[in-house]
Amino acid sequence: MSLLETTGLTRRYAGLVAVDQVDLAIPEGGVHAIIGPNGAGKTTLFNLLSGVVTPSAGSIRFGGTDITALPTYRRAALGMARTFQNIRIFTAMSVLENVLTGLHPRMHAGLGSILARLPGFRAEERQAVAEARAALALVGLEGQADLSAGALAYGDQRRLEIARAMAQKPRLLLLDEPAAGMNPAETRAATELVGRLAKGGTTILLVEHDMGFVMGVSDTVTVINFGRKIFAGSPAAVRAEPAVIEAYLGSRLAAKLQAQHGG
Amino acid sequence: MSIPGWLDDFLWTYQNLIHGLGINGLLALSMYVVLAVGQLSLGQAAFMGLGAYSGALMTMKLHWPFALVLPASCVVPVAFALAIGVPTLRLSGVYLAIATIGLGEVLRAVYLNVDLFGGALGLNGIPERTETWMIYALLALALAGFWLVGRSRIGRAMEAMREDATAAAVMGVNVARYQLAALVCSAVLAGLAGALSAHASSFIGPNEYGFEPAVTILSYALLGGIGTPLAPVVGAWFLTVLPELLRGLPEIRLAFNGVIIVLAVLFLPRGLLGWRMRRRAA
Numbered sequence: 001m002s003l004l005e006t007t008g009l010t011r012r013y014a015g016l017v018a019v020d021q022v023d024l025a026i027p028e029g030g031v032h033a034i035i036g037p038n039g040a041g042k043t044t045l046f047n048l049l050s051g052v053v054t055p056s057a058g059s060i061r062f063g064g065t066d067i068t069a070l071p072t073y074r075r076a077a078l079g080m081a082r083t084f085q086n087i088r089i090f091t092a093m094s095v096l097e098n099v100l101t102g103l104h105p106r107m108h109a110g111l112g113s114i115l116a117r118l119p120g121f122r123a124e125e126r127q128a129v130a131e132a133r134a135a136l137a138l139v140g141l142e143g144q145a146d147l148s149a150g151a152l153a154y155g156d157q158r159r160l161e162i163a164r165a166m167a168q169k170p171r172l173l174l175l176d177e178p179a180a181g182m183n184p185a186e187t188r189a190a191t192e193l194v195g196r197l198a199k200g201g202t203t204i205l206l207v208e209h210d211m212g213f214v215m216g217v218s219d220t221v222t223v224i225n226f227g228r229k230i231f232a233g234s235p236a237a238v239r240a241e242p243a244v245i246e247a248y249l250g251s252r253l254a255a256k257l258q259a260q261h262g263g
Numbered sequence: 264m265s266i267p268g269w270l271d272d273f274l275w276t277y278q279n280l281i282h283g284l285g286i287n288g289l290l291a292l293s294m295y296v297v298l299a300v301g302q303l304s305l306g307q308a309a310f311m312g313l314g315a316y317s318g319a320l321m322t323m324k325l326h327w328p329f330a331l332v333l334p335a336s337c338v339v340p341v342a343f344a345l346a347i348g349v350p351t352l353r354l355s356g357v358y359l360a361i362a363t364i365g366l367g368e369v370l371r372a373v374y375l376n377v378d379l380f381g382g383a384l385g386l387n388g389i390p391e392r393t394e395t396w397m398i399y400a401l402l403a404l405a406l407a408g409f410w411l412v413g414r415s416r417i418g419r420a421m422e423a424m425r426e427d428a429t430a431a432a433v434m435g436v437n438v439a440r441y442q443l444a445a446l447v448c449s450a451v452l453a454g455l456a457g458a459l460s461a462h463a464s465s466f467i468g469p470n471e472y473g474f475e476p477a478v479t480i481l482s483y484a485l486l487g488g489i490g491t492p493l494a495p496v497v498g499a500w501f502l503t504v505l506p507e508l509l510r511g512l513p514e515i516r517l518a519f520n521g522v523i524i525v526l527a528v529l530f531l532p533r534g535l536l537g538w539r540m541r542r543r544a545a
Contacts, residue, residue, distance in 0.1 A: 052429055076435030088430040090423050097542045100416075101423045105435030107416045114415040115408060117544070121415070125545035128416075168435065 001064065003028040003203050004049070004172055009058035011044055018044040020227035021058070026172070026220075031194060031204040033214045035238075036224035037248060042207040043085055045224070046176050049205075050082045051075050063171060077105045081170035083161040085177045085207075091150030095141060095160055098149050099132035102167030135167040136160075138200075139193060155186045159193070166197065173197065175206035179213045191216050215239070223247065278395075282463045283503050285398035286456045291483035291499035292405050293452035298489050300438075300445040301425035305477040306347065306363030309370050310340040310450045312472025314457030316380055319389045319467060329392040329462065336458035337451045344450035345443070352442045359446075367473055374469035385468030386461075393463035401455055402496070409492035414544045421445070422542060482520075486527045488534015497536055 004026040011019040019041045026032050034042050047053035049060060051072035059068045067075055081102070090098050107128060109121040136142045139159040144152065149160060158178065165173055178194065179187045187210060194217045198204050208214050214221060215235045222232040225247040231238060238244055246254040266274075274281065290307055297304045318336030321327045327335070347366060351358040374380040381387070412418055424431040424438045432438050461467045479502070487498020502520065509516045531537060 050433055052433070071437075072429075072432035073435050073437045076433060082433055084430070088427050090426045090430070092426060092539060093419075093422060093542065097419060097422075100543065101419045101431070101434050101436075104416050104420055104423075109416065111412070111417070114417060115411050117411065122545065125415070125543065129543060129545045164434070 002026055002061075003063060004205065005061040006049075007059050007061075009045070009048060009060065010056050011041075011048055011053060012056045017227050019048060019055075022224070022227070022229050024222065024229070026203065026205055028171075029198070029201070029203055030219035031198045031206065031217045033218040033221045034205070034207045034224060035209075035211070035214055035221060038209075040224045040247075041227040042224060043176060044227075046082065046174055046207060049174060050080065073105070076168060079169070079171035080174070081165035081168040081172070082174035083158070083165055083176055083178065085180060087154075087157045087161055089149045089157055089161050089164065091148070093149055094145070095136065095147050095149050095152065096129070096132055096145040098160055099135050099164050099167045100128055102135070102164040103128045103131060105168065132167055135163040138166060138197075139163045155182055155189075158182070158190075162193070162197075166202070170202060172203045172205060175204060175208075177208055178206060179208055179210045187213055274395075279464075280503070280507060281395060282393070282398060282460070284500055285395070285402050286460045286463075287480075287483065287499040287503045288402045288496040289398070289405065289452050289456040289459075290480045291487065291495035292402075292409065292492060293449045293456065294480050294484040295489055295492055295495040296409070296445045296452070297449045298484055299425060300421050300442050301428060302352070302442055302445065303357065303360040304363045304446065304449065305360050305474070305481065306344070306366050307449065307453045307480045308472045308474075308477040309363065309367040310344065310453035311457035311460070311476075312367075312370055312374070312467075312469075313340040313343060314454030315461040315467045315472070316374065316386070316457075318454075318458030319386050319461045320379070322390055322392065322462065323386070323388075332392070332462075333397075333455065333458055337454040340450035340454035340457070341447055344446045348443045348446040352439055352446070364474065364477070367477055371469050371473045374472075380469070383469065385466060385471075387466050389461050389465045389467065391462060391465055393459045398459050398463075401459075405452060406492050406496065410540070413492065413540050414542060417441075418540075419542045422539075482524050484534075486524060486531075486535060488531075488536050490533060490537060490539035492540075494534050494536035498534060501535065 002025040006022055006024040009019055009022045022045065036042050044053060048055050051070060055068065059066060062078060062080060107124055109124050113121040133142060133145060136145055139162055141156060141159055141163060152160060179190050182190060191213055194204055218235050221235050221238040223230050223238060223244045230243050230247060231241050290311060293307045314336040317339040318332050321332045321335055347362050351362045375383055420431065420436040420441060423434060424436055424441060428438050483499035483502055484495040486501060488494035505520065506516055509519055
């Protein structure tokens with residue numbers, strides 16, 4: 001059974017179908033990529049999956065539960081985490097506090113226990129700080145724990161966002177353009193990090209423009225164009241698929257290339 | 264132990280100011296808790312008025328003891344907070360602010376036109392039941408409570424949703440529930456402040472809880488800041504003492520107040536007490 005499954009998932013805006021009848025089946029484990037030209041509907045698809053946007057039609061199942069109508073915060077509790085294309089860390093908080101926020105749904109101390117500073121509350125906080133430090137170590141930010149998050153370099157902010165998401169101990173991690181704006185060295189580090197997270201048992205679904213990055217880390221690739229799924233398969237199959245080349249390069253250039261390389 | 268004569272004189276002379284500092288401190292916290300979750304409400308004065316009128320009526324008509332009146336005077340403000348918060352907090356943006364401004368004006372019209380509330384004359388001869396220690400005990404409790412909650416997962420969730428409500432929801436924070444709880448908490452504090460002030464001054468009138476006091480309460484938090492719970496209280500103290508210092512210049516008092524707030528917003532965007540509290544307890 002798939003970890004994440006969408007059926008006929010659709011999101012219409014006035015005069016535009018951003019996501020059109022998309023069926024996805026993401027198996028448990030591994031790294032799965034969604035690619036497509038600019039404006040293909042990738043980010044809208046992520047917003048639908050995480051509940052930031054509600055679908056116009058279709059359904060989403062996650063871990064066997066229908067989550068189509070579930071609010072965003074409940075999806076987090078079920079084990080779905082995400083990052084954003086335009087990094088959305090809490091800039092006024094410290095790096096460690098950002099990651100602690102990711103632990104929110106797994107912490108349970110009640111108001112009374114918090115006000116009375118009961119041992120249960122103290123133990124939970126200590127445990128949370130230890131887990132947050134471990135999540136920072138996972139992405140290599142353990143030395144910056146007490147810095148203000150807004151003061152981090154761009155690449156480090158991306159890694160902090162991943163650490164914050166990983167603190168949720170998610171079953172599925174949605175990464176929205178994890179290599180955007182990164183130089184080749186940073187991209188290589190991101191490739192290595194994504195591979196490591198997947199090895200640790202987290203299923204990764206990512207949206208990305210950097211084809212080198214996608215082909216390097218992904219087990220499966222789904223291609224979207226004009227809101228529709230046009231292909232899904234292994235990275236090698238995607239590279240050879242005429243419909244994909246056409247979506248990226250336009251039909252005339254694609255035909256020319258095909259003629260030159262003998263199909 | 265008896266209070267020395269000079270201190271007794273001092274307390275008696277400045278009793279109104281001493282009460283005002285504590286009550287405005289409570290109102291500043293009532294503003295703080297809403298701003299702390301990233302919402303803007305201008306209903307604190309309205310909640311205060313509901314607490315003042317309902318509390319005064321419980322004392323004058325029902326002859327309840329003050330120990331019962333004080334907690335009971337939160338009931339009506341909380342009911343109004345729920346009635347306004349449940350529909351408006353699902354919407355983002357300024358809907359709560361607009362609805363709460365409306366609430367204040369509607370209530371002012373009700374106080375003016377319903378006999379039970381004494382019309383334009385307000386309620387007179389409210390028994391003086393408020394003791395100074397009650398005001399400051401509640402203020403201290405509220406400050407301690409916010410401080411303790413601030414350094415917990417709840418405080419982190421509050422700051423997270425203030426910075427970015429969508430990102431907070433993705434982290435698993437039930438944003439709508441926290442925002443409603445904050446508004447209810449705000450109504451409780453303002454209701455208590457209202458009942459305490461009504462039973463300290465023996466008179467309340469319909470114009471004490473309109474738009475102008477609502478903006479004054481907002482300015483406590485603007486001036487003091489909201490990085491810590493103490494900051495808005497200091498802002499309230501500053502703006503409560505300032506008019507006393509400018510007593511000789513009644514004409515320019517309001518203008519002076521305004522200039523100070525403008526300067527504070529321009530040059531101290533995070534308030535007089537600009538630092539933020541650490542969000543961890545371990």
